[in-house]
Amino acid sequence: MATRRRGPDEVPSPSEPRVPPDGVPGPGRADRPGPRRIPDWPASERPRERLLRQGAPALADAELLAILLRTGRGGETAVDVARRVLALCGPEGLARLDAVGLPELGGVPGVGHAKAAVLLAALEIGRRVASRGTGGRPRYGGPGDVAPRLLAEMGVLDREQFRVLMLDAKHGLIGMEVVGLGGLSHVPAEPREVFKPAIRWSAAAVIVAHNHPSGDPEPSPMDRELTARLARAGVLLGIPLLDHLVIGHGRYVSLAARGFMPPAGP
Numbered sequence: 001m002a003t004r005r006r007g008p009d010e011v012p013s014p015s016e017p018r019v020p021p022d023g024v025p026g027p028g029r030a031d032r033p034g035p036r037r038i039p040d041w042p043a044s045e046r047p048r049e050r051l052l053r054q055g056a057p058a059l060a061d062a063e064l065l066a067i068l069l070r071t072g073r074g075g076e077t078a079v080d081v082a083r084r085v086l087a088l089c090g091p092e093g094l095a096r097l098d099a100v101g102l103p104e105l106g107g108v109p110g111v112g113h114a115k116a117a118v119l120l121a122a123l124e125i126g127r128r129v130a131s132r133g134t135g136g137r138p139r140y141g142g143p144g145d146v147a148p149r150l151l152a153e154m155g156v157l158d159r160e161q162f163r164v165l166m167l168d169a170k171h172g173l174i175g176m177e178v179v180g181l182g183g184l185s186h187v188p189a190e191p192r193e194v195f196k197p198a199i200r201w202s203a204a205a206v207i208v209a210h211n212h213p214s215g216d217p218e219p220s221p222m223d224r225e226l227t228a229r230l231a232r233a234g235v236l237l238g239i240p241l242l243d244h245l246v247i248g249h250g251r252y253v254s255l256a257a258r259g260f261m262p263p264a265g266p
Contacts, residue, residue, distance in 0.1 A: 038066075038077050047079065061094050062086055068118050073110035081110035085119070092156065098123050099156040127153065140171040143243055143254035146207060154211040154247040162189040162210040166203035167242070175201045180210070189226060191233035198239050206234065209245040217248030224260050231262045 043049045047063035056064065065082035072078045085108055089096040097105075102120060106113040127149065140146060146165060154161060162180030165173060177197045180189040189210070198206045208230060210223075219227075227244040234241040243256040255261060 038072075038079065065119065068122055069111070069115050076110060078110075081108070084108050085111065095152075096156050098153065099158065138173045140165075140167055140173065140207065140242065143245055143252070143257060146173070146209075147245060147247075147252050147254075150209050150245060150247050151250065151252060154209065155249050157211050158213050160210055160213060162194075163208065164194050164197055165207040165209065166198050166201040167205045167207065169204040171205065171242075174203065189230075191230055194230055195233060195237055195239060199237070203239055205240050205242050207243045207245065208241065209247060211247040215249035217246040217251055217253040219244075219246050219253055219255055219258070219260065224255065227255050227260055228262050 038046055044053075047059060047066050050063065051059055051067065059067075062079055062082040065085055066078035069078045069081055072081050085097070085105065086093055088100055088104065088108060098120065102113065102116050105111060105119065106116040108116075111119075138145065150163075154163070160180075160182035161178055162182070164177055164179050166175040166177075168174050175197070179193045179197065189208075194208060195206070197203075208227075212218075223244070223246060227241070230244070231241045241261070243254055243261070246253045246255070
């Protein structure tokens with residue numbers, strides 16, 4: 001009889017049957033009594049020991065989260081709490097974890113703000129490693145150099161967010177900050193707030209980006225007007241605005257590529 005391959009959120013438990021009829025595995029179920037503490041599980045089933053023995057890729061999403069959470073809550077293991085976190089993310093799973101946000105994530109029973117901060121910090125470490133690759137500081141030569149990261153981080157957000165990306169004299173990315181949070185259709189972004197981190201980082205140039213929660217990245221007249229204001233402010237400060245990216249669901253628009261960027265001169 002063929003062995004069924006586990007899905008990313010299915011975690012082996014210390015007692016049989018491995019996957020109950022409702023497809024939600026886990027110890028301590030009414031239909032499957034068993035140890036409710038991970039230390040009481042067989043060593044071959046504990047997430048941390050499995051990672052050390054088989055490597056991180058062998059673990060399900062819930063097991064990886066459980067290692068970061070470390071402990072569960074009364075009557076639930078860390079794996080059970082991890083499943084609650086994944087349920088909050090919906091069908092997209094870990095891909096949407098960052099979009100959930102600290103308050104909602106911290107509200108999951110057994111998580112709290114301290115553990116939520118650990119999860120979000122782990123996500124940010126992974127993003128930074130992925131964005132830097134092996135070539136050191138990523139460099140901007142066109143929108144395609146920064147769009148993949150922005151699509152991954154901002155394309156799933158359900159509220160508008162405005163970011164500024166700081167570049168050095170060779171257009172290497174030296175920092176990125178969120179400078180505005182808005183609602184479903186508008187995010188306030190004033191030039192002074194956009195360029196404040198650029199001055200603090202001693203940036204030589206900047207790129208700005210914001211998302212459209214509707215999924216359609218087509219720039220609005222307000223987007224084009226804001227781009228012109230930011231470009232003029234950049235000229236006055238000696239920190240040119242190179243581009244303004246509008247992020248949608250799986251696609252983006254570069255206002256520079258569309259020809260909406262005003263001339264660099266006064």
